[in-house]
Amino acid sequence: MSKKHMTKHAGTEGKTDWDRLRAMSDADAEAGALADKDNPPVVMDRSAMAPVARVKVIRRALHLTQEEFAVRYRIPLGTLRDWEQGRTEPDQAAQAYLQVIAKEPETVSRALGTRSAA
Numbered sequence: 288m289s290k291k292h293m294t295k296h297a298g299t300e301g302k303t304d305w306d307r308l309r310a311m312s313d314a315d316a317e318a319g320a321l322a323d324k325d326n327p328p329v330v331m332d333r334s335a336m337a338p339v340a341r342v343k344v345i346r347r348a349l350h351l352t353q354e355e356f357a358v359r360y361r362i363p364l365g366t367l368r369d370w371e372q373g374r375t376e377p378d379q380a381a382q383a384y385l386q387v388i389a390k391e392p393e394t395v396s397r398a399l400g401t402r403s404a405a
Contacts, residue, residue: 342370342377345389359401360388 311319346356346367353371357364362381369375377385388395396402 342367342385345385346371349392359396359399361399361401
């Protein structure tokens with residue numbers, strides 16, 4: 288907190304000036320957050336999270352463990368784990384394959400000859 292800020296609001300330490308906060312524009316709030324060197328804002332890249340979430344969502348929707356999904360769709364288990372844990376991302380071909388699995392899981396499994404007995 289700057290000396291100017293402390294002097295301006297002397298005696299209000301620990302209290303929140305809600306009127307002042309409500310009057311702030313989004314630009315003012317963002318500028319204040321960016322100026323706080325002790326607590327910089329976190330920038331999340333949602334596009335980087337999408338493939339990870341997609342793989343896990345597809346697998347869970349099919350009620351399969353990582354091992355079962357890997358065997359059924361002939362994806363190396365380590366690769367699947369890397370995708371789900373965000374260590375690597377599926378390349379474009381793998382993303383297309385996952386999209387096909389999501390839409391037609393039984394057809395893919397049958398075509399690969401890995402259809403379960405269940």
